[in-house]
Amino acid sequence: MTTLFINEEEVTVAAGTSILEACRQSNVDVPYFCYHPELSVAANCRMCLVNVEGWPKPPASCCTPVSEGMKVSTESEALVKDREMAMEYLLIHHPLDCPVCDQGGECKLQDYAMEHGSGKGRYLEEKRIIKDKQLGPFVTTSMTRCIHCTRCVRFADEIAGTGDMGVLNRGDHMEISSVVDECLSSELSGNLPDICPVGALLDGPSHDVSRPWEMTRHQSTCTQCPQGCDISIESRGQDVMRIQPIEGSPEPWLCDRGRFVYDAFRNESRLLKPISKQEKVSWNDAINDSIALLKDKRIGIICSPDWSVEGLSAIRLLRDTAFKNAPVAFDLHRRDKRSFAFEEGFSQTTQQIEDADQVVILGSDLRQRLPLVMQRIRKRVLADKPVVRIGSMRYRTNSELQKDMLIRPRDWVSVIASAIEQVMALGKQAAGMQAWLDATQDRHEAGKVLADALLAETCSLLVGEEIRCHNDAAALIHGLDLLMRGCGHAEANNDGRNLIPEGMNAQALTALFAKDRMSVSDIFEDANQGKLDAILLIGSDPIGDGLFPVQAREALKKVALIQIGAIQGEISDQASVLLPASAYSEVEGTFINMEGRVRTAHHPLEVLGDQRPLWKIMMRLLQALGQDIPAVSLEELRIHMHRFIPELTKVDDKQQDAIFLSSARNRKSILPTQITLRTLDVVSRYSMYREGMWARSSELLRGAGERQKLADVIMHPDTLAAQAGSIATLDTDHGQYQFKIDVRDDISPGVLFISKRGIAGDISNVVSVDINGGSA
């Protein structure tokens, strides 16, 4: 620690801290442009000058480390003049654009010009004009306004990892440019306008439509992935203008999916009126029609994980009160309903994952799935900390992984077995290892990568959907659990077991429904076999998303569908009744992210149609079913929620970041089973731009997704001598399908890779196929 004096106040900071950081930590204002706490220091704007006693010249505070006893002052007559001059230098070429600039009102240059500028420019010469750049669909530029702070360049290099921005030329010809036009291929590109301190890089979709001070800000939680970022939804009147991150949140960035999905909040895919038999009807009629289909019927409940915990608790109340034994499913991809040794959700925070000695990613396209966790992984890699990965595709990352092994989904069991064998040979034991091994035959070389990584002092295991959605997932996860326990990564303070969930609230869902959990496919199966009368679908789209569209279509020929939701999906034409619910942007409530971290939404967006919060719809249904209503207010509902999930009792705004729900554990031994498979394993890919009803309804995301898309069906060139462009006929358990094949070598041999789940349609739930008549 180092003690210094800032404006005569004694402060103590970590040794090596910059003067600027020391000032920030002590709430002393120092103006700056180029510094950004998440980026490397560039020290080029020269706005952050301070005085240090005994130093002849004022140093830049952002790049000058503190030293013991240093006497810093941030206010002096000389500094007033220095700042005035810094502003004058910056403004000599700056256009007088404030009245037409989107940044106006939240612009550092404008603010500092007021605070530190002289109010009068003396530049009489020619002004510089810079051509605008094309930076992709989400970023609009006005480069003449650029102040050359290079934050965007450092963002592209250090954060996005795409390195596609740079500096051209020297002196006052210096220009920020992109390597190739339209190249900005980062899933974090929406952050660029945020980090640009001036109006040079602008949010594309909200360009030229409103001013910052006209906006109303709605503090909410993004439910577009299990990260659950804090978001500020900005609206003007009834229109949603943009989504912004909230300063001080656990993650400093937002991904493009969460940020640009907002056009779907207000478009025609929203469900805003009750509908019965394809007609808009009153709430009363819709409720009555629903009751006719539900009362005294055998129902299956499929719900989205992304409702608030209050909404999910209300579903639980509906079921407990009116549909006692109804099966519940909430993951459109999970095939195996047995409970897992470690259930969905993380044991660690993203910071702990960043800091761990080792990180192992198993079967996940992390960059698409959890872009901000990938960002943490990237920070590790940049700090030379190891990350290894095993999976069926070398999913594109923005970081170089230490080891990257390709395997087929059927190989997981031999990978895990081989790792168990290796750690056992080193004397690492967990009861049950031998039995698990005995149930297996083959060994896979990738097991060494896993075993080696587990030998580290701390190891984060990130288990992805190739395992979570595996037919034999419970056995695989049990095997991984044995490994983690045997290697000491399952202790209370050092638990590295993380299972990437499908959506939000994983820990809450397990707490609410663990005992009754089914696979979505089981529910459709039951419906097909006449064991159910109706399906109550609360918020997802099993035809548009997930693995079971074939089963869904079959089932819906036999049973009625009552859909409650905020947005329509591909399944909606099949619904007998549609009841409109408020979207995540339109509710107050509690959410749990994959870390188990509690998030709360406080200030909902105005509701434009007749939609109601989900919990109210549940209560209304109960009432119409002739039951007592368990809660008439959110406060009363929360009493029930606290009964279901006692940890949530402690939530108040101040400590919410400190509250983590843990995910469930199960010590029951589950051994691998032999499954007969066809020649090729099928793997499908999650796309952050296309998966989920909201993303599919968002035109902004659809546009971006187009540019990222891969060929529909991909194979490794060694797989049956596959040839690009050839048409393959696939034999599956339910018939033959034809696809045009593309060939890439970042896919495991022996795998048929479906890059976009939508087109897979009917083969979504197929785990293996044969190729009929060769591949050419």
Next chain:
Amino acid sequence: MIPSDPKKVTAICFANIDVPKMHTLEMARQQGAYQFLPTVLNTFSSEHIVSEMKISGLRGRGGAGFPTGLKWSFVPKNTGKPTYLLCNADEGEPGTFKDRDLMRFDPHLLIEGMIMAGFALGVKDAYIYIRGEFIHEAKRLNDAISEAYAANLLGDNILGSSYSMHLTVHRGAGAYICGEETALIESLEGRPGRPRFKPPFPAVEGFFRCPTVVNNVETLATVPAILEHGGEWHKAIGTPNNAGMKIFSVSGNVKKAGNYEVPLGTTMRSLIEDYAGGLQNGSVPKVIIPGGSSTPWLLAEHYDVPLTYDDLASAGSMLGSGAVIIIDETADLIALTRRLAHFYAHESCGQCTPCREGTGWLERILTRIESGQGKQEDIRTLEDAAKHMAGRTICALADGAAAPILSLLEHFPELVEQAIAEKTS
């Protein structure tokens, strides 16, 4: 041969500069090159060399005048990373042309100095970063290096010792800023030449973030003589705290412009009158730019200033690179200042706000004044814009850009006012 009596020394770096064919290994060896090298490699320790360098009082000849032995002693040991030695042969400071002569006429002196410095610092790979325009000098150096490799003076196990060092010449691409040591490092790493802020200093984190020493050509060329004759010997040349000989590149309104190596402490007048053939006009210069175009101007009253780091600093300027530019009454000081402003505006790397925007702004104002469009307020603006870039940027280019303008305004305000008053419009 350099005399071992310090009082008799008349040249160190230029001792053999006029010897025909000195650039060949054969001739260089005849004159004694590499003769003392085996003694250094086989009997000297690294500590001993650094200590001799400290005793010698040698200060960097590239511009900043930092004590060389002290710089070497900052290099951390046992970091697990390689240590690099980079020779700064970018010689871009206007008025400076000494390193060029050294390299083209006596390249083996530099190579020998680098081997000795490299040995002291535990360097395996050393580089000479040479100004892009020095095509012929780069070729000379490369030829000399090839000869040295063939004679086992470079490469593995030099002269049978356990020391190995490789030496590579890298040509710059014509940017003045790449003479600034951290920009040089960036450029050598293959990136645009933009200076890094300090700390960290190159000695700790330099080339590819490894410990790195950057020294000027003349600094390194002085090393063999110091090691052969001892630090005390070198210290006895020149004046206290300003030891040794120094090459001055004299140009401007003198009769015999050229490079002259003289003991530090020689007066400016003596350099001009006794070596450079005297002034072209008059008996005293109007303006003396003593250390390259980036150093503040001195006036006639300073004609007798002793040429030392300390005396020039007391006079309000710097010894810099030793480029003495003499200006007499015939020169148009506004045109001259405007031309220098153009140079700095063109060469600014552009990263720091004051330098990027200030250099161009200053040039434009001066151009306007020179063309008879000046305004009274311009004087104040020039002063403000120049003053607030000096000392407030990542590197010292901004100081250099401000120096001529501030000197003009300080010493010749009436010239500027007159130019503004004589409007053409």
